[in-house]
Amino acid sequence: xxxxxxxxxxxxxxxxxxxxxxxxxxxxxxxxxxxxxxxxxxxxxxxxxxxxxxxxxxxxxxxxxxxxxxxxxxxxxxxxxxxxxxxxxxxxxxxxxxxxxxxxxxxxxxxxxxxxxxxxxxxxxxxxxxxxxxxxxxxxxxxxxxxxxxxxxxxxxxxxxxxxxxxxxxxxxxxxxxxxxxxxxxxxxxxxxxxxxxxxxxxxxxxxxxxxxxxxxxxxxxxxxxxxxxxxxxxxxxxxxxxxx
Amino acid sequence: xxxxxxxxxxxxxxxxxxxxxxxxxxxxxxxxxxxxxxxxxxxxxxxxxxxxxxxxxxxxxxxxxxxxxxxxxxxxxxxxxxxxxxxxxxxxxxxxxxxxxxxxxxxxxxxxxxxxxxxxxxxxxxxxxxxxxxxxxxxxxxxxxxxxxxxxxxxxxxxxxxxxxxxxxxxxxxxxxxxxxxxxxxxxxxxxxxxxxxxxxxxxxxxxxxxxxxxxxxxxxxxxxxxxxxxxxxxxxxxxxxxxx
Numbered sequence: 001x002x003x004x005x006x007x008x009x010x011x012x013x014x015x016x017x018x019x020x021x022x023x024x025x026x027x028x029x030x031x032x033x034x035x036x037x038x039x040x041x042x043x044x045x046x047x048x049x050x051x052x053x054x055x056x057x058x059x060x061x062x063x064x065x066x067x068x069x070x071x072x073x074x075x076x077x078x079x080x081x082x083x084x085x086x087x088x089x090x091x092x093x094x095x096x097x098x099x100x101x102x103x104x105x106x107x108x109x110x111x112x113x114x115x116x117x118x119x120x121x122x123x124x125x126x127x128x129x130x131x132x133x134x135x136x137x138x139x140x141x142x143x144x145x146x147x148x149x150x151x152x153x154x155x156x157x158x159x160x161x162x163x164x165x166x167x168x169x170x171x172x173x174x175x176x177x178x179x180x181x182x183x184x185x186x187x188x189x190x191x192x193x194x195x196x197x198x199x200x201x202x203x204x205x206x207x208x209x210x211x212x213x214x215x216x217x218x219x220x221x222x223x224x225x226x227x228x229x230x231x232x233x234x235x236x237x238x239x240x241x242x243x244x245x
Numbered sequence: 246x247x248x249x250x251x252x253x254x255x256x257x258x259x260x261x262x263x264x265x266x267x268x269x270x271x272x273x274x275x276x277x278x279x280x281x282x283x284x285x286x287x288x289x290x291x292x293x294x295x296x297x298x299x300x301x302x303x304x305x306x307x308x309x310x311x312x313x314x315x316x317x318x319x320x321x322x323x324x325x326x327x328x329x330x331x332x333x334x335x336x337x338x339x340x341x342x343x344x345x346x347x348x349x350x351x352x353x354x355x356x357x358x359x360x361x362x363x364x365x366x367x368x369x370x371x372x373x374x375x376x377x378x379x380x381x382x383x384x385x386x387x388x389x390x391x392x393x394x395x396x397x398x399x400x401x402x403x404x405x406x407x408x409x410x411x412x413x414x415x416x417x418x419x420x421x422x423x424x425x426x427x428x429x430x431x432x433x434x435x436x437x438x439x440x441x442x443x444x445x446x447x448x449x450x451x452x453x454x455x456x457x458x459x460x461x462x463x464x465x466x467x468x469x470x471x472x473x474x475x476x477x478x479x480x481x482x483x484x485x486x487x488x489x490x
Binding site for chain 2: 053054058059061062063065066067069070072073074077081082083084085088089092137140145146
């Protein structure tokens with residue numbers, strides 16, 4: 001049995017559970033679970049493979065970073081009309097900033113899957129972003145570019161990449177929406193509801209009603225974030241009316 | 246008829262010829278020739294599309310650069326065993342350096358396809374590399390990631406990405422080979438032969454014989470390059486014997 005197999009079989013959560021958790025994060029079934037195990041193996045374990053490659057996630061970060069860069073570039077190219085290449089480059093670096101990647105890794109609670117020989121408190125500040133990149137690297141090796149693209153759409157672009165915001169046209173959808181409601185004498189209400197999801201991290205549900213009908217609903221890891229996403233959904237539902245003002 | 250159509254239909258070489266030349270550079274048939282026309286349209290023409298996007302290759306450079314970065318990263322990840330992510334990053338920047346991209350664009354004689362309102366002598370020093378990146382961007386839009394990968398393998402990795410050289414273990418295959426021949430008392434000869442290829446740029450053919458049998462053949466845009474490639478092929482043919490010394 002290889003060293004990595006041993007490590008992962010000695011986990012309190014067995015391979016089957018790790019597999020299911022990966023599947024729930026990824027949105028598809030891993031083909032070769034070994035890549036994902038590697039993406040969560042810290043260098044402190046000092047493992048290496050027969051071919052001399054160190055067995056930890058660091059090289060996968062390099063690969064994931066490149067795939068993330070390509071997918072985000074293609075998305076921005078299609079969405080940001082009229083911006084030149086310098087502008088596109090600047091927007092991409094906002095999306096793939098260390099800070100943002102750390103947030104994404106934290107949302108998915110990636111630290112809980114790590115196997116390491118040091119206490120988790122001793123990891124550097126960028127552990128979440130690094131794991132997030134390594135995970136994308138593992139997806140590439142397991143399933144190729146198309147699946148990286150799917151995953152990045154689901155976990156990065158769909159929930160967080162907002163062209164209006166990136167371009168600085170809108171800082172907060174919540175304030176744009178409130179302003180519009182006040183001007184139009186519409187009654188609005190942000191209501192927190194009980195979230196029953198099975199996510200690893202606690203989520204908050206927020207429902208935004210405008211004139212008593214639901215205009216947007218969202219779940220996120222904080223009330224503030226959920227409100228903003230609900231407001232964004234309502235914004236796009238009323239976009240014409242709002243922009244006509 | 247759109248502005249771009251007009252421009253390209255007024256070329257002395259008609260659409261059909263441009264299509265065939267692209268096909269020969271790409272190694273496959275373009276589906277949507279418009280992307281490639283854009284990849285060779287210079288900003289000096291001042292064109293733009295109905296959607297407000299400028300009609301020139303500059304945004305395509307951004308896209309092509311990202312795809313190139315991803316494909317080279319995946320290749321190095323597989324080939325360079327044991328190097329950590331900092332090392333891989335350094336190797337990638339050698340491959341995608343401005344200097345190297347300019348060479349690649351020059352090899353393909355990309356400047357001849359450009360439509361511009363200024364004389365070609367006035368282009369900046371990086372025009373070749375920029376066109377090369379834009380071409381990859383066009384391939385992505387036309388055919389997706391897989392075709393970018395194929396093209397980059399054919400035009401960048403197969404002929405020019407040499408792990409031994411990148412890692413600094415071998416500076417010149419020619420000198421390694423000559424040294425070995427002298428030590429082993431083998432007779433070697435680099436012979437230039439008549440090249441009859443139909444390439445846009447003149448190519449030189451070089452045949453390397455060792456003890457009167459052909460050990461490597463190559464074609465390139467200079468005698469020196471062709472000699473080096475022929476020597477590299479011979480090196481890999483005799484790798485065991487050479488490394489045993």
